[in-house]
Amino acid sequence: MIRYFTSGESHGPALSAIVEGLPAGIPVTPEEINAQLARRQQGHGRGGRMKIETDKAEVLSGVRFGKTIGSPVTLVIRNRDWENWTTTMAQFEKPDAAPAKITIPRPGHADLAGRIKYGFDDIRPVIERSSARETAARVASGTLARLFLRSLGIEIGSYISAIGPAAETALHPQLASLLEKGAETVSAEADRSPVRMLDRQAETAALAAIDAAKEQGDTLGGIIEIFITGVPPGFGSYVQHDRRLDAALAAAIISIQAIKGVEIGTAFENARKPGSQVHDEFHLTAKDGAERKTNRAGGLEGSMSSGQTIHLRAAMKPISSLVTPLQSFDLETLQPTLSRFERSDTCAVPAAGVVAEAVVAPVIANALLEKLGGDHLEEIRERLERYRESILNTFRG
Numbered sequence: 001m002i003r004y005f006t007s008g009e010s011h012g013p014a015l016s017a018i019v020e021g022l023p024a025g026i027p028v029t030p031e032e033i034n035a036q037l038a039r040r041q042q043g044h045g046r047g048g049r050m051k052i053e054t055d056k057a058e059v060l061s062g063v064r065f066g067k068t069i070g071s072p073v074t075l076v077i078r079n080r081d082w083e084n085w086t087t088t089m090a091q092f093e094k095p096d097a098a099p100a101k102i103t104i105p106r107p108g109h110a111d112l113a114g115r116i117k118y119g120f121d122d123i124r125p126v127i128e129r130s131s132a133r134e135t136a137a138r139v140a141s142g143t144l145a146r147l148f149l150r151s152l153g154i155e156i157g158s159y160i161s162a163i164g165p166a167a168e169t170a171l172h173p174q175l176a177s178l179l180e181k182g183a184e185t186v187s188a189e190a191d192r193s194p195v196r197m198l199d200r201q202a203e204t205a206a207l208a209a210i211d212a213a214k215e216q217g218d219t220l221g222g223i224i225e226i227f228i229t230g231v232p233p234g235f236g237s238y239v240q241h242d243r244r245l246d247a248a249l250a251a252a253i254i255s256i257q258a259i260k261g262v263e264i265g266t267a268f269e270n271a272r273k274p275g276s277q278v279h280d281e282f283h284l285t286a287k288d289g290a291e292r293k294t295n296r297a298g299g300l301e302g303s304m305s306s307g308q309t310i311h312l313r314a315a316m317k318p319i320s321s322l323v324t325p326l327q328s329f330d331l332e333t334l335q336p337t338l339s340r341f342e343r344s345d346t347c348a349v350p351a352a353g354v355v356a357e358a359v360v361a362p363v364i365a366n367a368l369l370e371k372l373g374g375d376h377l378e379e380i381r382e383r384l385e386r387y388r389e390s391i392l393n394t395f396r397g
C-alpha cells in the first residue's frame, strides 16, 4: 500500500515528500521525475513565480543504483524563491521590521476559513500552505507510482478540453487512435500545445481568452480530461465503500487545489438519457473477450475497473487571486474593502492536468497491489501476466 505525505511552505526553503510502500525494483531516474516537474511548470497563463523556479527533485532515500529498494523514498524540491523570503518566512527569529500582516481575505481562496481555523492574526501562513506550490511535491511523488505502473503496461495521460469559454465541441477525433497506443501518447500530443489542448481551434481561442483575462485583471478555469490505459478488469471493489476505485480516483482529483468537480466517463450526459442509450454493450470476440464499442461508463463499473480505458474529467475553477479586486473586508478594522492582489497565475489548467496525472497514479498502483500483492516488481509482473492470461482464458471456453 503506497502512502505519501508532502510538506513545505510555498516560500519556505523547500518542499518535501515521503513516499512509503513502493515495491522494490522499480526503475527510477532523476530525469523522469524532473521531466514531470518541468511539465507541471508549463502552460500559457502561468505567473511570475514560474520564471523564478526550475523544479528539480533530490532523492534522499529509498533508491539504490537506479531502482527502488522497498524503503520509503524521500524527495526534496528546493524553492529558489526562498532567498527572497528569508525574512517574511523566517522559522525562528521574528525580524525587527516584521512584514506587514495580511488581513484582507481573497474570496475563493483558503484565506478566511484558514485564518479563523488556525487562530492566526495574519493570513500569510494560510497562503503559504494552501498554495498549489505543494503540487510540485505531489507530482514528484506520483511519478514514482507512475513509473511502477508504466513498467507493467499501465499508462496515464491527460489533455485540456476547455479553458474558460474556449472549449472543444466533442472528444477529439484523434483521441481513440492515441489511446490505442497508450495514454501517455495523449499527454505527449497535448504537451506540444501551450495550453495542452488537442483541438487547434479551441487552442487559439484559449490563448486569446487567457490573454484577454490577463489584460482585464481576471482569471480562468477549465476542464481536464484524464485517461488511464492498460488497467485490467477487477481493480477496486464494490464490497466496501473504502475499496471503491471510482471513489478513490475522484477523491484524489478533488484533492487538487481549485478542482471542484469530477465526472466519470460521460456521467452528466448519461444522466439525461435512457439506459438503452447509455450502457456499453458487450460484444464477444475470440481475441479480446467482452469487447465494447462505447465507453460511456469511463472504464469503471461496480466501482471496479472494467478493462476499458479509465476516463475522468475534472473541472477547475478560475484562480481566486484577481488583479481586478472583488469585494472583501479587513479582518483588523472589520471595514468593507476590496481584495488585495497576491502574485498569481491567470490560468493554471494545463499544469493542473499534469498534477491530475500524478495523483491518480498511487490510487491505481494501490488497487493493483490490493488485487495482486507482491513486494518487488518482477513478482508483481508475473502475477499481473497470470491474471491477464486468466481473463483471456475465461473467454476461450
Ligand SMILES: Cc1cc2nc3c(=O)[nH]c(=O)nc-3n(C[C@H](O)[C@H](O)[C@H](O)COP(=O)(O)O)c2cc1C
Binding pocket: 047, 108, 109, 110, 130, 131, 132, 133, 135, 256, 257, 258, 259, 319, 320, 321, 343, 344, 345, 346, 348, 351, 352, 355
Ligand atoms: C497548478 C495550480 C496553480 C495554482 N495557482 C494559483 C495562483 O497562482 N493563485 C491562486 O490564487 N490560486 C492558484 N491555484 C488555486 C489555489 O491554490 C486554490 O484555489 C486555493 O488553494 C483554495 O483551494 P480550493 O480552490 O481547492 O478551495 C492554483 C491551483 C493549481 C492546481
Ligand SMILES: C=C(O[C@@H]1CC(C(=O)O)=C[C@@H](OP(=O)(O)O)[C@H]1O)C(=O)O
Binding pocket: 010, 047, 048, 049, 050, 053, 130, 131, 132, 133, 134, 136, 257, 342, 343, 344, 345
Ligand atoms: C508556486 C506555484 O504556484 C503558486 C500557486 C499559488 C496558489 O495560491 O495556489 C499562488 C502563486 O504563488 P506565488 O505567490 O509564489 O506566485 C503560484 O505561483 C507552483 O505551482 O509552483
